[in-house]
Amino acid sequence: MLSTVKELGELISNQNRIGKLASLVENPKVKSYLHAIIIEINIDSGEGVLKGVSLEELSDRKKMLYLYRSGSSRGTDLTPVAKITEVEKTFNNKILAWFKYVEDKKKPLKLTTEDLNFLRIIWKILQESNKDLLNDLNTKLGTLSKEENAILTIKINNKYIGEFELFSRILLGLESLKDDSIGESNKVCSVCGKRQEKVSGNINTFKFYTIDKPGFIVGGFNEKLSWRNFPVCQDCKLALETGREFIESKLNFKFVYGLNYFLLPKFLLGTSTISKEIIDYFTDGPKKISMANDIVKRITADEQDILALLSSENDVMTIQFLFMRGEQSAERILLLIEDVYPSMLRKIFDAKEKTDYTWRCVEREFNFGILRKFFIKSDENKHDPDLDKYFLQIVEDVFRLRTIEKHFVLKFIMKKIRYDFNNEYESFHWTVLDGIVSLTFLIKLSLVSYKEVKNVIKSQFDDVFANIAPMLTESAAKGIFLLGALTKLLLNKQYVDRGNEPFAKQLKGLRLTERDIRGLLPKVQNKLIEYESFDKGKRQMAEEISLHLLSAGENWPLTLDEINFYFATGMNLANLIAKTIYPKKEEAV
Amino acid sequence: MKILVFDIWSDFGHFRKYYTTSSPLTFSFPPPPTVAGMLGAIIGSNKESYLRDFSLDNMRLGIQLINPVRKIRLGINLINTKDNYWKPVHKKKHAPRTPIRTEFLHNPAFRIYIHHQDDALFTKLANLVKRHYAHYTLSMGLSELLADFRWVGLYEGQLRPPNLDELVSVIPEKYFKGDNLILETERRYFKERIPVYMTPERIVESYDNVIWEAEGKPLRLGNRTKEQIIVLENGDKICYF
Numbered sequence: 001m002l003s004t005v006k007e008l009g010e011l012i013s014n015q016n017r018i019g020k021l022a023s024l025v026e027n028p029k030v031k032s033y034l035h036a037i038i039i040e041i042n043i044d045s046g047e048g049v050l051k052g053v054s055l056e057e058l059s060d061r062k063k064m065l066y067l068y069r070s071g072s073s074r075g076t077d078l079t080p081v082a083k084i085t086e087v088e089k090t091f092n093n094k095i096l097a098w099f100k101y102v103e104d105k106k107k108p109l110k111l112t113t114e115d116l117n118f119l120r121i122i123w124k125i126l127q128e129s130n131k132d133l134l135n136d137l138n139t140k141l142g143t144l145s146k147e148e149n150a151i152l153t154i155k156i157n158n159k160y161i162g163e164f165e166l167f168s169r170i171l172l173g174l175e176s177l178k179d180d181s182i183g184e185s186n187k188v189c190s191v192c193g194k195r196q197e198k199v200s201g202n203i204n205t206f207k208f209y210t211i212d213k214p215g216f217i218v219g220g221f222n223e224k225l226s227w228r229n230f231p232v233c234q235d236c237k238l239a240l241e242t243g244r245e246f247i248e249s250k251l252n253f254k255f256v257y258g259l260n261y262f263l264l265p266k267f268l269l270g271t272s273t274i275s276k277e278i279i280d281y282f283t284d285g286p287k288k289i290s291m292a293n294d295i296v297k298r299i300t301a302d303e304q305d306i307l308a309l310l311s312s313e314n315d316v317m318t319i320q321f322l323f324m325r326g327e328q329s330a331e332r333i334l335l336l337i338e339d340v341y342p343s344m345l346r347k348i349f350d351a352k353e354k355t356d357y358t359w360r361c362v363e364r365e366f367n368f369g370i371l372r373k374f375f376i377k378s379d380e381n382k383h384d385p386d387l388d389k390y391f392l393q394i395v396e397d398v399f400r401l402r403t404i405e406k407h408f409v410l411k412f413i414m415k416k417i418r419y420d421f422n423n424e425y426e427s428f429h430w431t432v433l434d435g436i437v438s439l440t441f442l443i444k445l446s447l448v449s450y451k452e453v454k455n456v457i458k459s460q461f462d463d464v465f466a467n468i469a470p471m472l473t474e475s476a477a478k479g480i481f482l483l484g485a486l487t488k489l490l491l492n493k494q495y496v497d498r499g500n501e502p503f504a505k506q507l508k509g510l511r512l513t514e515r516d517i518r519g520l521l522p523k524v525q526n527k528l529i530e531y532e533s534f535d536k537g538k539r540q541m542a543e544e545i546s547l548h549l550l551s552a553g554e555n556w557p558l559t560l561d562e563i564n565f566y567f568a569t570g571m572n573l574a575n576l577i578a579k580t581i582y583p584k585k586e587e588a589v
Numbered sequence: 590m591k592i593l594v595f596d597i598w599s600d601f602g603h604f605r606k607y608y609t610t611s612s613p614l615t616f617s618f619p620p621p622p623t624v625a626g627m628l629g630a631i632i633g634s635n636k637e638s639y640l641r642d643f644s645l646d647n648m649r650l651g652i653q654l655i656n657p658v659r660k661i662r663l664g665i666n667l668i669n670t671k672d673n674y675w676k677p678v679h680k681k682k683h684a685p686r687t688p689i690r691t692e693f694l695h696n697p698a699f700r701i702y703i704h705h706q707d708d709a710l711f712t713k714l715a716n717l718v719k720r721h722y723a724h725y726t727l728s729m730g731l732s733e734l735l736a737d738f739r740w741v742g743l744y745e746g747q748l749r750p751p752n753l754d755e756l757v758s759v760i761p762e763k764y765f766k767g768d769n770l771i772l773e774t775e776r777r778y779f780k781e782r783i784p785v786y787m788t789p790e791r792i793v794e795s796y797d798n799v800i801w802e803a804e805g806k807p808l809r810l811g812n813r814t815k816e817q818i819i820v821l822e823n824g825d826k827i828c829y830f
Contacts, residue, residue, distance in 0.1 A: 002608050003782055003798075190607060190784075193796045208612040213687070215670040216610035219791045228792050230607050266780070332690060333612035335662070339779050339803075389662070402659075 001320060001336065004264045005205070006191050006236055008282065009243025021064075021168055023238040024078075024175055026245075028068040028151045029058040033083055035150035036066065037140050039133065041125055042157055046117070048125040053136040055143065058151070065160035066153060069171055071178075073329050076101050078174045079167050080122075081153040087137045090152055091130075099123035102170060109173040115166055122156065178202050179234070182211075182227050191236035198234060201227030205240040207331040208324070251282070255323070255395075256372040258385055259334075264320040266339065278310065278317070299352055299367050311345035319345075321399065323392060335392040337399050344401060351444040358440055358467050361576065362433050366441045368395065370434045374412040380419055387412075397447060406448045407559055409439065414561040417568050418510045432572040435565065436468070443470065457547055460540070464576050468569065476556040477566050479548030480517055484570020485577040486541050487524050492574075493533045503527055510564045514556050517563060521545055537581030590704050592746040592821055593711065595718045596655065597627065598698035599736035602729030603691065607784065607793075614692045615730070617658040617779065617801070618699055618759060621650055621830045622787035623730065628703070631717050631738075632710070633724030640789045642710060651702035651758040651819065651827035654805035658779075659695040664688050697729055702758065702819070702827050704746065715743055744825075748817040751826075755807035756818060758827035761785070762798040769811035770800065777803040785830055797830075 012018065028036075036058050040051035058066070069078035075097075076082075082094035099119060102109065106116060126133070141150060154161060161167040179200035187199045203209060209230060214221040218229060232240070251263045265282050299307060310319060318341055323334040355366045364370075375391035377384075390412070397404050413435040420428040442448040450470040457475065459465065461482065465472045472478050491501040506523060508516060525542055528534040534542075556563070570577075604616040604623055619627065622640060629639025668675055669687040677685050705711035717723065719740045729736040751764070753771065760770070772778070779801055786795040802808055810818075810828075819827050 187792065188794055188796065190782075190793065190796055193782075203608075206608075208609050210611050213670040214673055215667060218605075228790075231793075330611045333609070333614065333692075334690070336614060336692075339777070341777065393661075 001264065001322070001338070002191055002206075002240065004266045004320065005243035005247065006239045007243075007267070008246060008265070009239035009241070011282070012246050013239060013242050018242055020238055021172065023242045024069055024171065025064055025066075025162075026068050026070060027060060027063045028066055028081070028083065029060060029063075032147060032149045033151055034058055034148050035144060037084070037137055037150045037152050039126070039137075039152070039154045040158070041122060041154060043118075043121055046121065048121040050125055050129045050133070053133070053140055054155075055140050055150070062160070062162075065162035066151070067160070067162035067167055067171065068151065068153075069175070071174075078171045079161060081151060081161065083151050084141065084149060087141055087152075088134055091134060091137065095152060095154075096123070096126055099126070102174075105174070105177065108177055109170060111170075118166065122154065179237070182224060184227050184231070187227075187231050189233035189236055190231050191240070192233065194233075196233035196235075199227060199231035200234075200237065201230055201232075203230055203232050203237060203240070205237070205244045207326075207329065208333050210330055212329075255321075256369045256391075258376075259323060259372075259388065259391075262322040262324070264322060266318045266320060299348065307345055308349055311342050311349050317342065321395075334388060335396060337396050340399050344399065347401065348398065348445065351441055354444045355437060355441040358444075359433075359437050361467075362573075364430075364433050364437050366437050371438045371441075373431065373434055374409075374416050374438070398442075398445065401445065401447065403449070404442060404447045406450075407561065409442065409448065410559070410561040410565055413438065414510070414565055414568075417565070421507075421568070422509050429572050432568045436569055436572075439471065440468075457544075457551060459544060461544070461577060461580055464573065464580065468573075471569075472566070474552065474556070474558065475548045476514075476552035476558060477562070479545050479552060480558075480563055480566040481570040481573075482541055482545045482548065482577065483517060483521060483524070484567040485574040486528075486538060486545065486570075487520070487567075488571040488574035489538060489578065490524050490528055490531070490533075491571075493528070493531050497531060507567075510568060511560065512564055512567060513560065514558075514563065517567070518549065521549070537578075540581060541577070590649075590746050590748075590819075591711070591715075592744050592819065593703045593705075593715045593718065594700060594741040594744060594821070594825075596698060596700050596739045596741055597727065597729070597736050598655070598696075598738075599729040599734055600696065601734045602694035602697035602736070603734060604694075604730045612690060615660065615694055616781060616783055617660075617694070618652055618654060618697075619730065620783040621645060621652075621785050622793075624650060624652065624701060625787075627701075627727055627736075628714060630725040630727050631723045632714050637789060640787055640791075642707075643705075645786050645830055647707060648703060648705040649819065649829040651829045653700040653702070653758045653827070654801060655698035655700055656696050657804040658697075660692050661695050662690055662692050664690050693734075694729070700741065700757075702821075702829070704819075704829075742823070744821040744823055746819040746821050749820050750812050751810040751814065751816075751818045752812045753809055754818065754820075754826045755809055756826050756828055757807050758829075759799050759801040760808060760810065760828045761830055762800070764810060764814050764816045764828055765800075766813045766815075769813040771809035771811060773809065776806055776808065778808070779803055 013023065034057060036056050038054045038056065040054055042049045042051050066081055067079045068081045071077040076094050077098065080095050080098045082090050084090045099122070102119060137152070144150060156164070179202050182202045183198060183200035185198050186195065188194065189196045189199050211217050211223060211226050214223070217223060217226045219225070247262050247264065253261055253263060255261045318339040321335070321337040321340065325332050325334055352366050371394065372391055375387040375394065378386050394404060417428070417431050417435060420431045439448065443450065450473060452470060452473060459478070465478060472481055487507070490503055494501050494503055506520065512520065521542065525534065528538055602615070603613070604619050606614045606616055625639055625643035628643045634642045666686040667689050669684055671683065675685065676683055679685060705714070718738065721738070721740070727736045727738055728734050780798055782796055782798050784793040785797045787793050800808065819829060
C-alpha cells in the first residue's frame with residue numbers, strides 16, 4: 001500500500017514540480033479551520049512594535065505563505081503557526097514555546113546572530129504584550145461562529161512568515177532534527193528498497209503507524225532504535241507526504257453515509273499500459289472526469305464515483321480501498337481491500353445493471369447506500385452506528401466475490417423491516433423494496449446461493465415470480481409471497497372502509513411461523529368475505545396459495561426470517577400481483 | 590540437493606506489516622525472517638541465534654500457499670503502555686487497556702521448502718519435523734496463534750532455469766525480467782512488499798516485492814531470468830528466496 005502512495009506522490013511531484021519545502025508544508029484549511037488570526041508586528045531599526053490583531057479567511061492559494069507544518073501534539077509545530085484549540089494554551093504552548101525551542105536548538109539549526117536577533121525581537125514583543133494580545137485574540141475568535149475555527153500566525157512588516165527565507169530554513173532544519181532523533185545512516189529504506197545515506201523511523205504520514213506506546217516497538221521497546229522497524233529515507237518520506245496529501249484531497253470518496261474511503265491505484269506493469277484518461281484522473285483529480293460524463297453509474301454515495309470508469313480498464317492495474325477512521329491523534333484502519341481488478345468491478349457493475357433492470361418496475365436502483373440501511377445500528381435507539389464491522393465485511397466479500405451467508409443478511413434485513421412495520425413507519429414499503437434489491441444484487445453476483453427447485457405448479461403469476469427468482473423457487477415461498485399480497489389487499493380494503501388496518505395485528509409483528517401462515521389464509525379469506533371483497537381475482541389468488549402451501553408439505557426448509565421476508569415482499573409487491581389479476585384496472589381493493 | 594518439505598497451518602495467523610502499529614495489518618504469508626523464527630522454534634535456536642542459523646546466506650527457502658488467503662479483522666485488547674507506564678485501573682485519561690482492531694489470516698496453511706548448507710543442522714531439523722517434535726511451541730506469527738506442522742517429505746531437488754513452468758511457490762521479484770510472468774485468466778495476482786533478509790541485530794537488509802495467486806494456484810514464468818528454480822523429484826517446481 002505504501003509503495004502505491006509513494007508512486008503516486010512521485011507522479012504528482014514530477015508533474016507539478018513540487019519541491020521539498022512544498023511537500024512538507026501542510027494546508028491549514030482543513031475541516032472547520034477556515035480563518036487565520038494574525039498578530040501583526042512591525043520591525044524597524046531593530047525595534048519591534050505590535051501593530052494589532054487581524055482576521056482573514058484561509059485560502060488554499062496562500063498555503064506556502066502560511067507555512068504551516070504540524071509537530072507533535074504536545075510539542076510545538078515547526079513554524080510559529082498553530083491551530084487554535086484554546087487561545088491562551090495555543091499562544092503559550094505553540095507560539096511562544098516555538099521561539100524558546102528554536103533558541104534551544106540554535107546550534108544544530110545553524111542560526112546566525114542576525115537570525116537570532118530577528119527572532120528575539122519578535123519573541124520579546126509577544127512576551128511583553130502577552131495580556132493585551134490574549135484579550136485581542138479572544139475578541140477576534142469570539143466573532144467567529146461556534147462551528148468555525150482559526151489558526152494563529154504572525155505577520156512581520158505586513159509579510160507572511162512564508163515570505164521570510166529564515167522560517168523556511170528553520171522548518172526544514174527542525175524536520176531534519178526530528179528525523180535524526182530516530183534514525184541511522186547507511187541503511188536500507190523499506191519503501192524504495194535502496195541503501196540510503198540516512199533513514200528515519202519518525203514517519204507519521206499515516207497515523208496507523210505510531211510509536212507512542214513502547215509496546216508497539218518490537219525488538220526491545222526502544223524508541224531510539226525504532227527506525228529498524230520502519231526505516232524510510234528522506235526522498236521516500238517526502239513522496240509519501242505528497243501522495244498522502246493528494247489522496248486526502250482528491251482520492252477521498254464517500255462510500256455510504258458516514259463512511260469514506262481512499263482509492264489507491266496500483267499499476268502492476270507501470271503506467272505506460274494505462275489509458276491517459278485514467279492517469280489524468282489520478283493526477284488531476286476527479287472533477288475533470290465527472291464533468292466529462294453526463295450519466296455516471298454509481299454504486300457508492302459519492303457524486304464523483306469513478307469506479308464505473310475504472311471498470312473499463314484492463315487488468316494491468318488494481319485498486320485498493322482503504323477505509324480509515326481518525327481517533328484522537330491516531331488513525332485506525334477499518335478495512336483495506338487490496339488488489340481489486342477492473343474485471344471484478346465489471347462483474348459488480350453487471351450485477352448492478354441486472355438488478356436495476358429486474359426492479360425497474362419499482363424504480364429502485366442498487367447502490368451500497370441501500371444495503372447500508374440494514375447495517376447501521378444494532379438498536380435504532382443507539383446514538384452511533386455500531387454495525388460498521390458487519391457492513392464492511394459484506395463490502396469486502398462483494399469486492400472479493402466471496403460467498404455470503406444468506407441467513408446472515410436476511411437477519412439484518414428482517415430486523416429493519418420489523419422495526420419499520422411495528423412502528424407503522426411509512427418507510428416500511430421502501431425498506432422491504434431495498435431488502436429485495438440488495439438481496440437480488442447479491443444473488444446476481446452469485447454471492448448468495450439458492451437451491452434450484454423444479455417448478456411443478458403452473459401459475460398466472462410466473463412473470464412476477466421470475467423477477468424474484470431464485471428466491472421464490474420453493475413452493476412454500478411462493479405461497480407465502482402470494483399470501484402476503486392477499487393480506488395487503490385486505491389491509492387496503494380495511495383502510496378504505498374504516499381508515500385503519502386492524503388486521504395488521506394478526507401479523508404478529510412479522511414473526512409469523514409456518515403454523516401461523518397456514519392459519520392465516522382462512523382468516524384473510526374470512527375477513528375478505530366479511531368486507532364483501534372476496535372477488536374472482538382474490539379467489540384465484542387464494543386457490544393458488546392453497547395449492548402452493550399444500551404442495552410444500554410439512555416442515556418447510558425456510559427460516560423464520562425467510563418466511564417473514566417473503567411475506568413482507570408479497571405485501572409490498574401487491575400492486576404487481578393486482579395488475580395481473582385485475583388487468584383492466586378494476587378496483588384492486 | 591536435498592529439500593525438506595513440510596506444512597504448517599493454524600486457525601488464525603498474523604504477520605504484522607511493518608508500517609502498521611495501531612491498526613495492524615497482516616502479510617498474506619510469513620516473510621523469510623518469520624519462517625526462520627519458526628524453524629528456530631523447532632530446533633530450539635534462541636532469540637539471538639535463529640536469524641544466524643537460518644540466514645538466507647546459507648539456506649534456500651520456498652513458500653507455498655496451501656489455503657486461499659482470507660483476512661478477517663478482530664478486536665484485541667492490548668495493555669496500554671502509553672507514556673511508558675501501565676496502570677491496572679482507569680485513572681485520568683489513562684485506560685489500562687487499549688483496544689486494537691487487528692487483521693488476521695483465517696485458516697492459513699503453508700508448505701515450506703528448505704535446503705540448508707549445514708548438513709548437521711539440516712538433518713537435525715528434518716528429523717525433528719519427521720518426529721513432529723518442536724523444541725518451542727510453533728505459532729503463526731503471534732504466541733496466541735498456535736500452529737501445527739506436518740512432515741511431507743525429503744526430496745531430491747535440481748536447479749534449473751524456468752521454462753514456462755507452473756510454479757507452486759510465491760515468486761520473489763528478482764525472478765521478473767520484463768514481461769516473463771505469464772498472465773492467465775482465472776488467476777488473480779497479488780503483489781506485496783516484504784522484508785526478506787534480516788540480520789541477527791534485527792536490521793532488515795533487503796525488502797522484495799513478491800507475487801502470488803490469491804487462491805494459491807500455480808503461476809507461470811518464462812525463462813528471461815538468470816535466477817534458477819528448484820525442480821523436486823515429485824515434479825513440484827519452486828522459486829526460492
